Amino acid sequence: MKKFLSIVLFSAIGGALTLGTYKLFIEEAPIVYEKQVKAQPATVQANYLNTVNAVENTDFTVTAEKTLNTVVHVKNTSYKTVRDPYREFFYGQGNGTKQYSQVGTGSGVIISSDGYIVTNNHVIKGASEIEVTLNNKKVLKAELIGADPTNDIALLKVKTDELPYITFGNSDAVKVGEWVLAVGNPYNLTSTVTAGIISAKGRDLHGNGKVTDSFIQTDAAVNPGNSGGALVNTRGELIGINTAISSQTGSFVGYSFAVPSNITKKVIEDLMEYGNVQKAILGVKGGELNNKVAENLDIDTTEGFYISDVTEGSGAEKAGLKGNDIIIQMDGVKISTYADLTGFIRTKRPGDVVNVSYLRDGKKYISNVTLSKNEMSSVSSLGMELKNLNASELKKLNIENGVRVEDITNQELMYYGVKKGFVITAINNKKVTTVDDVVDMISNKSGNDVLRIEMLNLDGELERYIFR
Incomplete structure (x- = not known):
């Protein structure tokens, strides 16, 4: 024991x-x-x-439930006819063509109870037929109301009973670090919700401060098929249309990008009211500041938009802005980069008045600037600078429409005789009325598409050029 x-x-x-x-x-x-x-x-x-x-x-159940029924699956079917020499050999001339279909898919967001749906332009580009599938599996035919290739936004319409719809949030008010949800149909997996935070705002995907990208960046997982879907805040408000991913594999690897809701809202309102997008300009040339640029210019400020030149007769000139001024705010929105500036301007129309804060010789000034219509545009892919023609200029040339070549840097076109003063009247048999028409047609061009450009030469004779 x-x-x-x-x-x-x-x-x-x-x-x-x-x-x-x-x-x-x-x-x-x-x-x-x-x-x-x-x-x-x-x-x-x-x-x-x-x-x-x-x-x-971080309990997103209410937001997800509120949003899921407002996001649809978009199916784009296009039909193309190709010449088949073998069929022509066996069945005779005129019988050597063959039609085939291509199907693409993406997402869309219902923005009104009567059936208006917003998606990406690249989701429905070239579509012969468009179908949308609601979250309750109901399939509807959709009509294309209009599209804006520049902002990659398209507007669809379906005929049905009253639909659940999403409300727009203010994308200018979103903050880096804010929780968001991405809702869409990746890989045809319908009604998919992923969560993340706002990683950056005013993102230029090219990173050179010279293009017009102004995306919201998020780390919410977005994959092929999510394009055109909703990026929403925790209140279930639409703050962006998911558009692109940064990837070397084609799949999500950490960051995705959305067109801000303020730009989206303005585009679709224009498409509904005018049938096209009303584009405004401030009337300044320049670029964004950074440390190196600031050193070269011998200034202390490293953020903002530096004005190198002001367009004659523009709203900026009339409001007193000058070269060497630095824009730092517009309507209270901070302007740190070129993407911030262009993103803000894309939410406005010609005639809108914006409050511009700028620095001059180290002192802050404020002016109200009336935005004007875009009358000139540099089309880098064509190697041309184009200008709109007014009514008297069109009458003098005895034409109804066209835009004039103000400058040309495309050596190949110069070799074939294109000169300053030529007038572009049509592209692919579509009349060209403004420089924005040319920009949109170029933006809507697929990799293998051919552009057939009609121009009047200096003698008033019609010439045609093929641009690949």
Whole structure:
């Protein structure tokens, strides 16, 4: 009996020593946590409250439920006819053509109860037929109301009973670090929701500060098929249309990009009211600032849009802006990059008045600028600078429409005789009325498409050029 009690006693002591050793030398985190609680009770209390709030803020079930029924699956079917020499050989001339179909898919967002749906232009580009599938599996034929290749936005319309729809949020007000959901149909997996945060705003995908991209960047997973779907905040408001991913594989690897809702809203309102997108300009030339540019210009400011020149007769000139001024805000929205500036201007129309804050010689000034219509555009892919023609100029040339070549850098076209003063009247048999028409047609060009450009030469004779 004594021997048994001794064994029990030694076992108990050994167990206590083992437990004590584990608690003292191995289980470190709780010990540190206990010390922190005793030493800084106020800090721990604040951390605890923040944790509770974070848990509440990251419960996306209500937002997801609210959004899912407003996002649709978009199916684009295009039919193409190709010449088949083998069929022609066996069945005779005139019977050597063959028609085939191509199907593309993406997502769309219902924005009104009467069936208006917004998606990406590249989702429905070249479509012969468009179908949308609602979240309840109902399939509807869709009509294309209009598209804007520049912003990659298209507007569809379906005929049906009253539909659930999403409300627009203010994309200028979203903050980096804010929670968002991406809702769409990746890989034909319908009704998919992913979560992430806003990673950046005013993102230029080319990174050179010279293009007009102004995307919202997020780390919410977006894959092929998500294009045209919704990016929403935790209140279920639409803050962007998912459009692109940054990837070397074609699939999501960390970042995706959305057209801001303020740009989207303006585009679709224009398409509904005018049938095309009303494009405004501030009337300035220049570029965004950074440390190197600031050093070269011998200025202290490293953020903002530096004005190198002001367009004659523009709203900027009339409001008193000059070369060497630095734009830092527009209507209270911070302007740090070229993408910030162009993204803001894309939400406006000709005739709109914007409040511009700018620096001149280190002092801040504020002016109201009336935006004007875009009368000139540089089309880099054509190697031309184009200008709109007014009514008197068109009458003098005895034509109804066209835009004039103001400058040309395309050596190949120069070799074939294209000169300054030529007038582009049509592209692919579609009349050209403004420089925006040319920009849209170029933007809508697929990789293998051929552009047939009709021009009037300096003698008023019609010439045709093929541009690949």
